[in-house]
Amino acid sequence: MRPQTLAEKILSRHAGRPVWAGELCVVEVDHVMVVDSIAPSVLEVLQDLRAEPRYPDRVSFVIDHAAPAVNESVAAAQRQARTYAREHGCLLFEVGRGICHQVLIEEGIVQPGKLILGSDSHSTTYGAVGAFGTGMGATDIALAAAAGRTWLKVPASLKVVLRGELGPGVGAKDLALEMIGRLGADGATYMSIEIDAGDRFSRGERMTLANLCVEAGAKAGLVLPGGEVARDYAVPEWLRPDPGAQYRATLEIDLAELSPRMSVPHQVDQVREVAGLRGRKVDQVFLGSCTNGRLEDLHAAAQVLRGRRVNPGTRLLVIPASSLVLEAAAEDGTLLTLLQAGAVLGTPGCGPCMGRHQGVLAPGEVCVSTSNRNFLGRMGSAEAEIYLASPAVAAACAVAGQIALPEDLEAVHG
Amino acid sequence: MARVWKFPDAINTDDILPGKYAPFMVGDDFHRYAFHHLRPEFAEQVRPGDILAGGRNWGLGSSREYAPQALKRLGVAAIVAVSFARIHYRNLLNLGLPALDEPEIAASLRDGDQVTLDLEAGTLQRGEEIFHFHPVPEFLREALKEGSILAYYRRYQKFPGEA
Numbered sequence A: 001m002r003p004q005t006l007a008e009k010i011l012s013r014h015a016g017r018p019v020w021a022g023e024l025c026v027v028e029v030d031h032v033m034v035v036d037s038i039a040p041s042v043l044e045v046l047q048d049l050r051a052e053p054r055y056p057d058r059v060s061f062v063i064d065h066a067a068p069a070v071n072e073s074v075a076a077a078q079r080q081a082r083t084y085a086r087e088h089g090c091l092l093f094e095v096g097r098g099i100c101h102q103v104l105i106e107e108g109i110v111q112p113g114k115l116i117l118g119s120d121s122h123s124t125t126y127g128a129v130g131a132f133g134t135g136m137g138a139t140d141i142a143l144a145a146a147a148g149r150t151w152l153k154v155p156a157s158l159k160v161v162l163r164g165e166l167g168p169g170v171g172a173k174d175l176a177l178e179m180i181g182r183l184g185a186d187g188a189t190y191m192s193i194e195i196d197a198g199d200r201f202s203r204g205e206r207m208t209l210a211n212l213c214v215e216a217g218a219k220a221g222l223v224l225p226g227g228e229v230a231r232d233y234a235v236p237e238w239l240r241p242d243p244g245a246q247y248r249a250t251l252e253i254d255l256a257e258l259s260p261r262m263s264v265p266h267q268v269d270q271v272r273e274v275a276g277l278r279g280r281k282v283d284q285v286f287l288g289s290c291t292n293g294r295l296e297d298l299h300a301a302a303q304v305l306r307g308r309r310v311n312p313g314t315r316l317l318v319i320p321a322s323s324l325v326l327e328a329a330a331e332d333g334t335l336l337t338l339l340q341a342g343a344v345l346g347t348p349g350c351g352p353c354m355g356r357h358q359g360v361l362a363p364g365e366v367c368v369s370t371s372n373r374n375f376l377g378r379m380g381s382a383e384a385e386i387y388l389a390s391p392a393v394a395a396a397c398a399v400a401g402q403i404a405l406p407e408d409l410e411a412v413h414g
Numbered sequence B: 001m002a003r004v005w006k007f008p009d010a011i012n013t014d015d016i017l018p019g020k021y022a023p024f025m026v027g028d029d030f031h032r033y034a035f036h037h038l039r040p041e042f043a044e045q046v047r048p049g050d051i052l053a054g055g056r057n058w059g060l061g062s063s064r065e066y067a068p069q070a071l072k073r074l075g076v077a078a079i080v081a082v083s084f085a086r087i088h089y090r091n092l093l094n095l096g097l098p099a100l101d102e103p104e105i106a107a108s109l110r111d112g113d114q115v116t117l118d119l120e121a122g123t124l125q126r127g128e129e130i131f132h133f134h135p136v137p138e139f140l141r142e143a144l145k146e147g148s149i150l151a152y153y154r155r156y157q158k159f160p161g162e163a
C-alpha cells in the first residue's frame, strides 16, 4: 500500500478504506463540539433537517464565548444550548467550566487517532494529542451531529521538522509564531500541518502549537505523539506516518536560533522579534485563551511577576482557560502571586479574546495578548492595536508598562 | 450568456456581505448588500447565471453562512477562484453554489467577459475559447443535482455514494 501521512492514516480509519490526499470521502466522526454563540444556527439547521443528534453523547455544548452572559440575546442563546443539551442527552459544559478546546482535552474526550469536529476554527488544537481536529461552519456541524459522519477532502500534508533545542526564555508560543510567520496566513490552506517535535514539549505546549496552525489556513495541525503525550495517552500502534509518505512541502526550524517573538498589528503572520519592539506603551495585558491560558502559562507569568507589581498605567487581566486550571493555580499559590502583583481575575472562558466582554479595548489602546488573533477590531475598537506574545513576555510587558522582555526587568529592578 | 464579475485576491466574508448587514440586522433582504462596500452596483446589476472570478484565498475570515447565501439568492451560478478559504468553501458546497478552484481559468477571466458555463460538460466558453474544468468529483455532482449537500442529506438521509 502507498505510504501515508498521519492525516491520511487517521482519515482512512474513519472512512473504512484507505484514502490519500485529494480524495473526497465520508468519515465517521468521534465527537462534535458546539460553542454557545454558534448553537442557535446549528439548532436551526437540525430543525430544518428534522433530525436529532445520532449519538447524543458524542455531542458537546460548551458555554464559553461570553460567559456569564453579557447581554440578553447572549443569555437567550446560551439558554437555548443548555436546554437542548439537557433534553437530548448531549454533554453540557456550563459557565465557568472553561474554553471549549481546553475542556474537551481535559475531559479526555479527545484521544489520539480520533476525529473531532468543532464549530470553532481553533479546533485544530486537538492535534496536540494526535487527534484530527478541524473547525466547520454551523451547517456542517449540524449535519455531522445528525449523521454521525461528515464529508471531507483528505488534505495534503506539510511537514514541520524541528532541529536543536530552545534557548532560555523562548517557548512553544515563540515557535508557533515563527511557524506562522514563515508559512504566511494562507501558507497551509487545505493542508494538514504535521509537526515532528520528537519528545519535546508538554501536552499544553503541543496545544499551543496545534492551536495556531489554523492561522496559516490549515485544516488540521497534528503533533506526532511523543514525550508526555506518548506517556500519558494510549497511542494506537498505527498512529504514525509511514516512511516515504508524500508531503506537499517541508519547513525546517532551528530551535536554537529562535528568540522571543510577537505578531504585530493586524495580522498573525506579521511576526517580529520582541527585542525590536521595546518601548511601545501598553494599556492592557491579557493572559489567557485556548492558546496560552493553562497552568504552565500562569506559572511562566508568575515567575516574572513574583515580587513585582504591574505598572500603574497598565491592566493585567488573567483568565484561566478552565476551572481545573483555576483550581490548580489556587492550590499551588500561583494565583496569589499573580493577585499580589496586581492582576485582575476573570471567569474561566474566552475572556476578551474576541472582543465580546471582560476587557474590550478603547480606540488608541494597545494590548499585549497571549491569544491567537490580532485582527483589526478583534478585541474591541478598530483603532486599538493587539500584539500577540508568550505568557512570559506578556507578564514582562505588564510590569514594564511597555513592550519589554523579562530580562529587561532584571536590568531595572536588580 | 453570463457575465463575469472579477474580484481581486483575498476577498473576505466581510467584503461579500458586511457584518452589519447580517440578516438579524437588516432582515430578509440582506442579499441586496452583497459587496456593498467593494462594488456598490453589484447587487443591482448581477443577473441570475452570472459568474464570479476570484483570486487567492476567496472567502477568508468569518465562517458566517449568510455571505454565500446572499450570492446564492442573487442567482450567482458559480465562483471560479485561484483558491478558496476552507470553511467558506464547505459553506458554498453545502448551500449548492459550485466553487471551482481553477487557478488558470480564474486568472484569465476578465471583468465583464461574456461566457457560457456548462457544469455538466465541465466547460466555460468565451467567444471561440473553451476552458475545461477539472472534472467535478462524483460526490459533488450527485449532491449538486439535488441542489446542495444539505438538500441531498435531507432527502436521502445519507451522503452521496453511501450505501
Ligand code: SF4
Pocket (backbone or CB within 6 Å): A065, A099, A100, A101, A120, A122, A289, A290, A291, A349, A350, A351, A353, A354, A371, A372
Ligand atoms: S479563547 Fe479565543 S480563539 Fe480560543 S475558542 Fe475562545 S474566542 Fe476562540
